[in-house]
Amino acid sequence: MGGFFGVVADHDCVCDIFYGTDYHSHLGTKRGGLAVCDPENRITRRIHDITNAQFRSKFDDDIDKFSGNAGIGIISDYEDQPLIISSKFGTYAIVTVGKINNIDELARQAFDRGFSHFSESSYGELNPTEITAMLIDRKDSIVDGIEYAQKVIDGSCSILVLINNKIYAARDRYGRTPVILGEKEGAFAVSMESTAFPNLDYRFKYELGPGEIVEITSKEVIQKRAPGDTMKICAFFWVYYGYPSSCYEGINTESARYRNGESMAEADRDFVNEIDSVCGIPDSGIAHAIGYANAAGKPYRRSFVKYTPTWPRSFMPQNQAARDLVARMKLIPVQEQIENKRMLFCDDSIVRGTQLRDTVVRLYERGAKAVHMRSACPPLLFGCKFLNFSRSRSELDLAARRAIARLETREITDEVIQEYLEYGSSKYEAMVEEVRKELHLNTLKYQSLDRLIASIGIDPAKVCTYCWTGRDVEDETPACFE
Numbered sequence: 001m002g003g004f005f006g007v008v009a010d011h012d013c014v015c016d017i018f019y020g021t022d023y024h025s026h027l028g029t030k031r032g033g034l035a036v037c038d039p040e041n042r043i044t045r046r047i048h049d050i051t052n053a054q055f056r057s058k059f060d061d062d063i064d065k066f067s068g069n070a071g072i073g074i075i076s077d078y079e080d081q082p083l084i085i086s087s088k089f090g091t092y093a094i095v096t097v098g099k100i101n102n103i104d105e106l107a108r109q110a111f112d113r114g115f116s117h118f119s120e121s122s123y124g125e126l127n128p129t130e131i132t133a134m135l136i137d138r139k140d141s142i143v144d145g146i147e148y149a150q151k152v153i154d155g156s157c158s159i160l161v162l163i164n165n166k167i168y169a170a171r172d173r174y175g176r177t178p179v180i181l182g183e184k185e186g187a188f189a190v191s192m193e194s195t196a197f198p199n200l201d202y203r204f205k206y207e208l209g210p211g212e213i214v215e216i217t218s219k220e221v222i223q224k225r226a227p228g229d230t231m232k233i234c235a236f237f238w239v240y241y242g243y244p245s246s247c248y249e250g251i252n253t254e255s256a257r258y259r260n261g262e263s264m265a266e267a268d269r270d271f272v273n274e275i276d277s278v279c280g281i282p283d284s285g286i287a288h289a290i291g292y293a294n295a296a297g298k299p300y301r302r303s304f305v306k307y308t309p310t311w312p313r314s315f316m317p318q319n320q321a322a323r324d325l326v327a328r329m330k331l332i333p334v335q336e337q338i339e340n341k342r343m344l345f346c347d348d349s350i351v352r353g354t355q356l357r358d359t360v361v362r363l364y365e366r367g368a369k370a371v372h373m374r375s376a377c378p379p380l381l382f383g384c385k386f387l388n389f390s391r392s393r394s395e396l397d398l399a400a401r402r403a404i405a406r407l408e409t410r411e412i413t414d415e416v417i418q419e420y421l422e423y424g425s426s427k428y429e430a431m432v433e434e435v436r437k438e439l440h441l442n443t444l445k446y447q448s449l450d451r452l453i454a455s456i457g458i459d460p461a462k463v464c465t466y467c468w469t470g471r472d473v474e475d476e477t478p479a480c481f482e
Contacts, residue, residue, distance in 0.1 A: 001177075001241065001388050002097040003027035005196055006072040006160045006167045009187035010218040014066045016200050020189060021073030022055050023196035026243055028075035032058060035082040035093035036071035037165050043093050044068070047080050069218060070165045077388060078125075082162070085133045089142055092163035097192065098156035098172055099388050100128045102478065106152065110134055132157055138482065143224045146170045146213055151479035156386045160190065167216040168224070174232040174473060175210030176386045176464055178248045181221060188216050195243040207249065231462040232473055234387060238456045239377045240284045240348040251457055254287050257376070260455035261291020261346060264374050264447055271443075272296040274342065275372060281347040281359075282306035282331065288376040289346035298344075303337040303363070306330055331359065339367035350375045350435065350446075353399030357439045364440070373439065375446040378468040379431065381417055385466060403434035414470060421469060423448045 003024030007013040014036055021034060032055040033047040044066055048058035055075060074081045074095040082093040100106070103126050107118055118130055135152060136145030146159055146168060156172040158179055169190045171179040182189040182202030189202050197204060208214065209227020216222075237248050244254040265272065278298050280289030283306060293300035307330050343363070350356060356373070363371050379400035395401050404420055405412055407430055420427045436444035449468055453460050466472040 001027050002074060002076040002078075003192040004072060004074040004095045004097055004158075004160050004190075005192070006070075006162065006169065006190045006216070007187055008070040008165065008167050008216045008218050011069060011186055012067060013069055013071065013187060014063060016187070016189065017066075017071040017073050018056075018059060018063055020191060020196040020200055021075065023243075024075045024191075024193055025050075025055050027192070027241060028077040030078065031076040031080055032074070033076070033081045033095070034059065034062070034066065034071065034073040035084070035095075035162055036066040036068040037093075037162055038068040039165070041090070041164055043084055043091060043162065045082055045084055045093060047082075050075070068165075070162060070167060072160045072162045072167060074160075079127045079129060081129050083127070083129050083133060085137070087133075087137045089137070090163060092142070092161050094129055094133050094136075094162070095160045096129045096132050097158045097177055098128070098153075099384075099386055100131060100153050100155045100157060101385060102152075102154040103128055103131055106131055106135070128157070132159060136161070142168050143213055143215070147211075147225055148479075148482070150211055152482075154478045158192070165218075168213065169208065169216060170213040170225075171208040171210060171227075173211045173228065174230055174386075174464075175208075175227075176232055176234050178233065178237065179208040179212075181205040181208070181214070181216075183221075186218065188218070188221055190216060193243055193246045194248075195246040198245075204247075230473060232464040233458075233462060234384075235377070235452070235456065235463045235465055236349075236467075239452070244287060249458060249462070256456045257284075257287030258291035258294075259457070260376050260447065260452060261288040261293070262295040263291075263451045263455050264288070264346070264376070264445070265292045265295035267448075267451065268292075268296070268374070268445070272298060275344040275370075276342045277301040277303070277337065277344070279303045279337075279343055279345050281345055281356075284348035285346045285376065288348065288374075292344070292346050292374065301337045301341075301343075303334055303341075303343055303345075304331045304359075305334060307332055333362060333366055335366055338363055340369055342370040342372075343368060344372040344374060346374050346376060348376050349380060350399050350439075351380055352397050353402075353435065353439055360440045370442045371440075372443045373436075373441045373445075375444075377452055378423070378446050378449050379420075379435070380467050381420070382467050382470045385472075386464065399435050399438065400431055403431045403438070406434055407431065417470065423450075 005020035035045040135149035139145035150173045156176040159170040161168040182197040212227035213225035238256040242253040278293035280286035
């Protein structure tokens with residue numbers, strides 16, 4: 001996905017930008033970038049490939065080259081950022097997080113109106129941040145341009161623009177990603193993760209609402225556009241990719257995961273005597289498993305430990321062989337906690353299932369008596385349209401979709417998928433059983449959507465559940481390109 005961080009201060013703030021951006025490294029694995037504005041409004045930028053190295057190690061030698069009181073940084077998975085744009089507003093730096101589904105259409109419409117060219121990203125695709133900058137530049141002010149971009153983009157796009165020693169920050173139209181403000185003496189920060197604030201001595205100020213735009217200077221935060229009425233923040237921040245110490249909409253990630261694990265154990269109250277221990281698939285499954293173990297009265301045990309010094313997240317590479325290699329090499333089994341044990345594992349989700357299947361086989365090879373699995377969320381049946389989460393070439397990459405394909409002789413339409421959505425129905429149970437058999441598990445259960453949302457503690461109307469239900473904001477059609 002990606003995450004950004006920005007600071008405007010009345011003093012040099014390069015170190016804050018550097019470390020604040022680094023605190024978003026769990027959200028991306030491919031590109032890292034920084035841009036800093038000096039007192040003469042000159043912008044210095046660096047972008048590095050962080051595929052096989054940590055963000056900090058790539059930027060250590062660059063920090064002395066930066067100097068300024070305002071800057072932005074980003075960790076990204078698919079495109080080079082920040083971009084430096086020469087425009088009628090002057091020179092600015094821009095970063096974005098989100099997904100633009102109609103990017104090719106927006107580019108074609110721009111060409112039809114005389115726009116000459118766009119650069120391509122490192123993956124041979126159009127750079128969505130460059131498209132966003134083009135949309136901003138069509139209007140008479142940066143604020144008007146950001147608002148216009150939000151209206152014509154199909155998908156989501158949260159934005160930071162650095163210009164003239166200030167930052168314009170905008171949360172995407174329906175608030176699918178968080179944008180959070182912090183403050184301390186002489187400085188304001190804007191972040192996707194509140195995790196970035198404590199060790200840099202920032203205090204939480206407030207969280208931008210959906211579509212809200214603010215202007216940040218060293219002295220104040222000025223609201224330029226009020227938030228909209230419709231909120232659809234992604235539930236997966238609490239399930240999977242939010243950092244444990246972060247809060248979104250006032251709800252802590254770790255605490256929500258504990259509650260979710262407790263909820264799964266409550267649903268399993270007639271089963272818990274069939275297991276010896278509860279384990280969490282590192283890292284995101286651990287808190288769910290601790291909650292489960294505490295509620296079930298069973299010991300939490302680490303049957304796998306994650307080797308973090310060198311291996312990145314296995315979820316990100318699009319190549320399945322690369323994902324499987326990373327997943328296998330980074331999880332090291334603890335033999336004494338596996339042999340002759342009846343284990344129940346909690347994982348944040350079952351997406352493709354290929355890594356989990358390999359993990360289960362390894363457990364049996366090491367003498368496990370039984371392997372049970374509890375997914376902390378419902379079956380994933382729809383590829384995300386709004387964030388670069390679970391970016392796949394086909395929805396048949398999803399384990400639950402493959403299960404339905406094996407069960408059905410009909411074409412797998414959205415109408416057919418809807419028949420499998422009702423928790424506990426015969427078709428739902430048949431789908432789950434197909435996934436269980438594919439993964440070689442003794443038992444498999446998914447958390448229900450109602451229990452998950454209750455565990456998070458958020459108004460169901462304010463959370464996006466598209467990947468589980470295929471339903472979202474009814475009026476999702478973007479405005480017309482002008």
